[in-house]
Amino acid sequence: MVVNLEFIRAIITAEEVLLLDPLRQEVLPFVEQLRQLLLHKSSSNHGSNQLIAQDHGMQSPTAGKWLPVPDAADGLQAELPFEFQVLEIALEVVCTYLDSSVAELERDAYPVLDELARNVSTKNLERVRSLKSNLTRLLAQVQRVRDEIEHLLDDDEDMAQLYLTRKWIQNQQSEALMGAMASNGIVPTAPHLRRLSSARSGSLVSNYLNDNDVEDLEMLLEAYFMQLDGTRNKILSVREYIDDTEDYVNIQLDNQRNELIQLQLTLTIASFAIAVETMMAGWFGMNIPCSLYNIHGIFELTVGIMTAVCVSLFVLVLGYARWKKLLGS
Structure with a gap:
């Protein structure tokens, strides 16, 4: 998964994250939260020992023995797989940065515009020009991230392709299944999934490995889409106030x-x-x-x-x- 969200540029796999320019000032909060996530994941992996059983309908030399689940399957116990946890951190950092930038823009915009309405001068006009440049830049950033999320939400196939942990587990299971059948001379007629040691865990695996299940990612993206939509509305409100102030100033100049x-x-x-x-x-x-x-x-x-x-x-x-x-x- 390639993530290109403004200043956060990274390649995310089911097990690791490759981050570009991690020492950049805006990226440091993302690095810190990512470090905490990895530390938590490492401690969880060290304290748990999940086991998986072979399918009851398959006879092999390892039948009846317990096999350790790969580390990437730890996402089954979490609310989101590893890649989505990283994606959520990236979206949170970007949205927080954009929200703070918009809040700063609002804090600076209204006094400048009120001063321009009272006194039309070259200095005030220059400040408003700089303000409009910042507003246009922020609006483009918010709109770009919002459009990317909207594009993903409109296509379930694209969202399904982002489930890297699910693909990794499916590949591991397919390889193990084919290897076990080859050792017993059995030709598989249909793919089967291995079950976890408990019925509850097996149900979780079945739901998690469903290729058409993108509800978790959809809920995640919708939450940040709504947040970005609110940020965009704030920017549009400031731009509308700027337009109203410019109309008022033009009326004043026409009167003069x-x-x-x-x-x-x-x-x-x-x-x-x-x-x-x-x-x-x-x-x-x-x-x-x-x-x-x-x-x-x-x-x-x-x-x-x-x-x-x-x-x-x-x-x-x-x-x-x-x-x-x-x-x-």
């Missing part, structure tokens, strides 16, 4: 742009009114003889009239712009 446009339009109207007054002042500033120049106090009156006309023009154009809803009320 509208205010700037309105200010620019107001200044343009004022510039137009002042330009009209400047034009009239230029007319009267020409060096052309005029009888109005001889009237006492005509300067103040002319300036007042020109200013009043320009102010009236400004108010008139501004009112027209408001009537056309070019300016806010």
Whole structure:
């Protein structure tokens, strides 16, 4: 069995585990739990001495004698065989790592997004950009592991192929059965399974060696599939909050742009009114003889009239712009 779960890359057999890069920081929890599992398995093997009997319907020189069961058959007494115990540890470590990463992402995301909503600045935008990069990376990791588990759950044949201990026991039993029959000159008509010394153990072996029985692995994968699905929902919730914050910021920026446009339009109207007054002042500033120049106090009156006309023009154009809803009320 080849396991490639993010940072955990290993080859698992019915008896051993080959781990790539075991000194990596993220892999150390997996190594520690795996060491505890192997120590527990070693102590269990040392303290137990399981025996197996030959089939009653088969006569051989060893009939009636007790034979030791191979070490790999110890998985019969455990809830899961060795390879699934290792797989469970790997899934647990990966899911724990992803959960902690998502929790850290949530802890950092909400304050950053709230700060961006209050103050749109280059620094806050850069922090949100980094946050979105981490979110995309985490979502891809969770989705990748989740898809692999879902693919296994959809195919019972693939799950059956992962029962390495069951295959190993079946091969050992087939070899022992063929060897015993060959020594007695018996041609087997159908394969038989050896029974354990007790009826209860024999029932366990029959159920365990059923090629179509993948319930244990299915329950294991479904549990971690649900956990990964919950982690994925947390990430999607954070991404939705980011999208809502970005929409809010865009609305704020649009509102500010509208205010700037309105200010620019107001200044343009004022510039137009002042330009009209400047034009009239230029007319009267020409060096052309005029009888109005001889009237006492005509300067103040002319300036007042020109200013009043320009102010009236400004108010008139501004009112027209408001009537056309070019300016806010």
